[in-house]
Amino acid sequence: MFFKLRNREVAKKTKNAEYCLLRCKDGVSVKKKQFAVIGLGTFGYNVALELVRKNIQVLGIDSDNGIVNRISNFITQALVVDATDEKAVEDAGVADCDGVIISIGESIETSILATLIVKELGVKNVIVKSSSRWHSKVAAKLGANTIVYPELEMAKKLVDTIVAPNILEQIKLSKDYNLVEVIAPKEVWGKTIRSSDIRNNYGINIIAIRKQIPIINESHNSIDIKEEINMLPGPDDEINQNDVLIVIGSEKALAKLKKIEDN
């Protein structure tokens, strides 16, 4: 009870403080982006720190006093608040935030209640970290704008790296098209983009080539590698043995590329 009362006072003070506004050189006030992170477990804690690194003001909320104390020096404001207490969440200033990330993993019920409260407070951008398919469904019904399921996403990514180790990164662009980082297949080593005829042979477009350039690291007097990216490579640019190609292609075309590597 003590913490709740104390934090309501802090929250009120915070709302009135200059915390929300930055003053530019010309005297015009510019609102800095603000996000609240409710639930400061491993995921929420790291999200909060990353947001601060990206110059976003962060209000962190958790019911655990120890976690709040630990993060308080690194984020804009950290409060001990029960996420299922509507008044306490409102007093904390959550409604003023541009977005709220609800990352309560240990209790689906608490996460769902917090989602409902935040939506009823009128927050436009609510992101919920889900911990199961049902959790995702309920959060969607409550109006969550984005639902992330990191365990499932990581599991898929991990399997992709096991099944196709030559595919280093994969981003889904649409239902059928992906952006992929792939180790240059043997067939095109030493060829230019034009002579490899990669677009016709594989049905993919190269948008960048990542190269590892051998160098001498002066500070250690040892060999090292420096990464260089050739953005928008031209038809006469050569593809070498250790290059990584960043390509766009259909699932079908990329599957063909994976098969070539398997053989």
Add this chain to the structure above:
Amino acid sequence: MKEENAKNVASKELSHIELGKFYFLNNKYDEAVSEFRKVLEINPANAEAYYNIGLIKESSNLIDEAKEMYSRALAVKPDYEIVRNRLNKLIGIEN
């Protein structure tokens, strides 16, 4: 006589290392690895040779082999910081 032999061995080790570096800088990775392996034949406790082979494997996207070489370098020289950093990066641990 013994001292002179030791000097010769050290000098041979050094020249293979330098030749390996030269090949690496000229993108001749197979030749570079071969030179660093010659160093290890002379001195199996040469951590730099393991590191150099690891780096070549890493730049060739042969990540498992690179990890193996970095681990061997660290087994010989546990305080080899650049190797520790590279291995951590490959395993997925941020420094």
